Amino acid sequence: MKNSSQGSPERNENRVIRSILADLSNGSDLIIAAYNGELTAVSQENAALFQALQNRNILMDTVTGYWLNPHLSRLINYILKIDTRSYIDTDIAARLKNISILCNSYIEHLRSRNTEQAERVLSDLMQLVHEIGFDAQIAVDGLSRKLLTEFGFVHSLRDKIAENEAAIQKASDLVDNLTAYTYQDLNQYVINADNDIRLYRILISELLTSITRCQNELNAIMGPLRNMLSRFRQQVRKTSLIKAYCDHCTKNKNYHPGDYASLTVPPEIFTRAAPLSLDGHAFLDDDVNMDTLVEIAKSIKTRNAGLEDVPLEEEDTGFTSPPETAEEQLVYSGVEDDVINFFVYAVEAGEPVSALEYYNRKRDPGDENSGIPCSPDHWLFAVSSYYDNMDSGHQEFYRCIPKGRLIPSYTERLRRLRGDSETPGDTVIDAADGSAEYRYGDMILDDIIIERHPED
Amino acid sequence: MIRDTAERLLRGEFVCSTSCPDAYRDLEEPETRSRVEAILAPLNRKISVTANRAAYYATWINLDLAEDRASIKREFQNIMEQLRPVLEFILLVMDASTRDHPMMPGSQVTEAELTARVQNNQYLTTRAKKISTFISKRPQIEVPEIIRNIIDRMVKFEILQENLPGTRIFTFTGKVDYVYEVLEFIDAHENILAEEEAALEQEKQKPAEEDLFSS
Numbered sequence: 001m002k003n004s005s006q007g008s009p010e011r012n013e014n015r016v017i018r019s020i021l022a023d024l025s026n027g028s029d030l031i032i033a034a035y036n037g038e039l040t041a042v043s044q045e046n047a048a049l050f051q052a053l054q055n056r057n058i059l060m061d062t063v064t065g066y067w068l069n070p071h072l073s074r075l076i077n078y079i080l081k082i083d084t085r086s087y088i089d090t091d092i093a094a095r096l097k098n099i100s101i102l103c104n105s106y107i108e109h110l111r112s113r114n115t116e117q118a119e120r121v122l123s124d125l126m127q128l129v130h131e132i133g134f135d136a137q138i139a140v141d142g143l144s145r146k147l148l149t150e151f152g153f154v155h156s157l158r159d160k161i162a163e164n165e166a167a168i169q170k171a172s173d174l175v176d177n178l179t180a181y182t183y184q185d186l187n188q189y190v191i192n193a194d195n196d197i198r199l200y201r202i203l204i205s206e207l208l209t210s211i212t213r214c215q216n217e218l219n220a221i222m223g224p225l226r227n228m229l230s231r232f233r234q235q236v237r238k239t240s241l242i243k244a245y246c247d248h249c250t251k252n253k254n255y256h257p258g259d260y261a262s263l264t265v266p267p268e269i270f271t272r273a274a275p276l277s278l279d280g281h282a283f284l285d286d287d288v289n290m291d292t293l294v295e296i297a298k299s300i301k302t303r304n305a306g307l308e309d310v311p312l313e314e315e316d317t318g319f320t321s322p323p324e325t326a327e328e329q330l331v332y333s334g335v336e337d338d339v340i341n342f343f344v345y346a347v348e349a350g351e352p353v354s355a356l357e358y359y360n361r362k363r364d365p366g367d368e369n370s371g372i373p374c375s376p377d378h379w380l381f382a383v384s385s386y387y388d389n390m391d392s393g394h395q396e397f398y399r400c401i402p403k404g405r406l407i408p409s410y411t412e413r414l415r416r417l418r419g420d421s422e423t424p425g426d427t428v429i430d431a432a433d434g435s436a437e438y439r440y441g442d443m444i445l446d447d448i449i450i451e452r453h454p455e456d
Numbered sequence: 457m458i459r460d461t462a463e464r465l466l467r468g469e470f471v472c473s474t475s476c477p478d479a480y481r482d483l484e485e486p487e488t489r490s491r492v493e494a495i496l497a498p499l500n501r502k503i504s505v506t507a508n509r510a511a512y513y514a515t516w517i518n519l520d521l522a523e524d525r526a527s528i529k530r531e532f533q534n535i536m537e538q539l540r541p542v543l544e545f546i547l548l549v550m551d552a553s554t555r556d557h558p559m560m561p562g563s564q565v566t567e568a569e570l571t572a573r574v575q576n577n578q579y580l581t582t583r584a585k586k587i588s589t590f591i592s593k594r595p596q597i598e599v600p601e602i603i604r605n606i607i608d609r610m611v612k613f614e615i616l617q618e619n620l621p622g623t624r625i626f627t628f629t630g631k632v633d634y635v636y637e638v639l640e641f642i643d644a645h646e647n648i649l650a651e652e653e654a655a656l657e658q659e660k661q662k663p664a665e666e667d668l669f670s671s
Binding site: 155156157158235236237238239240241242243244245246247248249256257258259260261262266267268269270271272273274275276 | 466514529533550558637652
């Protein structure tokens with residue numbers, strides 16, 4: 001933007017304009033109220049503002065009330081008209097006549113060497129060219145804004161369609177009007193003026209350039225305007241269709257659309273794939289699944305990672321001793337002496353002794369309270385646990401042979417995980433050979449044989 | 457992200473810019489769409505899109521298996537059952553907001569606003585009750601419950617999605633575009649619109665004819 005005051009002391013006129021604009025800005029509320037005919041009184045706090053505006057002849061205090069200067073009202077109306085773009089002036093071609101008159105007049109003055117008149121006509125021509133360019137640009141901008149807001153100033157779809165159709169018509173008119181300005185015609189005036197460089201600058205450089213720019217912008221607008229119209233019409237059709245379908249269903253109670261899904265080749269719209277159920281169980285015959293399961297099993301944590309690690313001594317568990325100790329006490333509860341006696345008996349016997357046999361022998365069938373005070377399962381568990389927890393020095397004296405059945409499904413998977421090709425036995429397992437790895441948790445324990453180690 | 461997009465399609469969801477913007481973006485992008493398509497292909501599924509590209513969904517590549525063919529009949533039955541309540545609901549929202557635009561993907565509906573408008577208009581109340589009978593064997597009596605029930609059902613149908621949980625402000629999803637496409641298809645084969653318009657025209661002419669004869 002050019003600044004006329006740049007580099008020189010600001011002109012007095014500019015300062016006044018600036019001051020007027022400041023007053024307009026400060027008093028905008030008062031001006032709007034007056035414009036709408038709603039300014040009935042001026043409050044104390046607005047008195048100074050009102051006075052400033054009154055001094056500028058912007059607001060008037062009359063016997064019939066407060067009024068806005070009619071010139072300003074007209075200007076506001078004009079700006080509003082441009083802003084809402086409800087009116088677009090497309091009659092730009094009509095001004096070609098004026099261009100023709102002015103150009104011919106200029107040429108005549110040039111030929112008669114009437115320089116002063118020629119200058120005046122050229123100035124008028126320049127003014128006219130600016131007006132044409134300005135109006136064409138306003139028209140294009142108006143259409144462009146309508147497009148951007150999707151004719152937001154009207155609410156109903158039918159009004160939007162009417163506005164859209166009108167906008168397309170306006171754009172077409174504008175295109176026709178702009179096309180009336182041809183290079184040949186305008187250049188002919190320049191040639192007639194003996195290739196006058198100033199006329200060339202006005203008609204070709206300025207007018208034709210601005211016309212071409214507007215034409216390009218219009219071309220860019222026309223497509224979207226037509227697309228929007230098509231979209232609006234589709235929406236109207238959609239609305240009609242929805243209503244028609246609902247009415248049809250109401251009138252024909254037993255109406256059902258045709259069974260299009262049963263056609264030999266159903267339309268794609270009705271071939272929606274069924275939801276794939278992603279939950280289920282792993283297929284264990286698939287090695288990929290087995291590998292995944294192994295990974296999952298390895299990653300299982302025994303403790304909840306989210307729980308705070310509370311030191312045992314600070315944690316109130318309700319037990320008098322730590323849980324591990326409590327568990328140990330539970331295992332040997334009341335039978336610890338019996339277990340020790342059993343191991344002593346095994347040493348003395350000099351042959352393999354069945355823990356279950358020993359248990360049964362200690363029980364007197366006639367006395368319910370006699371024998372080892374626990375169930376056979378508990379007894380076997382206590383014996384195995386005692387053996388497992390012996391010092392390695394003591395454990396060397398004994399050989400422990402669990403008798404039982406491996407849990408088939410579990411062991412089978414275990415062997416597969418280990419990669420054993422051998423088919424597992426599902427009957428009695430005897431760990432006497434000592435080579436087989438076993439865990440008590442893997443089997444249903446039937447008995448335990450304890451013998452003094454043969455080498456000792 | 458590709459995995460999530462593929463899983464959504466495999467679950468039978470409609471992927472649109474409202475229900476899952478990221479997955480929708482994946483499918484709008486030719487490169488990522490072809491990667492998702494490659495995941496679906498071994499499962500006899502391909503990606504289909506509604507005419508206005510508002511929603512993507514999975515369709516069968518072929519119907520060689522009897523169970524796949526049976527599944528499309530089930531899906532067809534489902535959509536036919538949803539069609540009328542959804543369309544009646546759309547009309548209700550349009551009439552309540554006094555607009556003649558059909559609801560499009562991205563259009564919003566506020567439960568409180570809709571309830572207030574329906575409550576204050578006997579005609580709309582009757583319409584809401586009618587919709588309620590389509591979707592519930594034991595329809596509610598009070599308008600707020602009716603509207604809540606209808607909206608909840610629309611959410612279940614994937615037609616609406618709540619903007620933020622608890623706000624009860626909803627946005628129409630891309631599935632509504634699929635519903636319109638189904639409607640267009642039915643009309644193309646059964647001429648419902650033309651039939652109804654002809655009936656309406658006939659209805660308009662009827663009183664004039666009667667007057668003519670009576671006079």
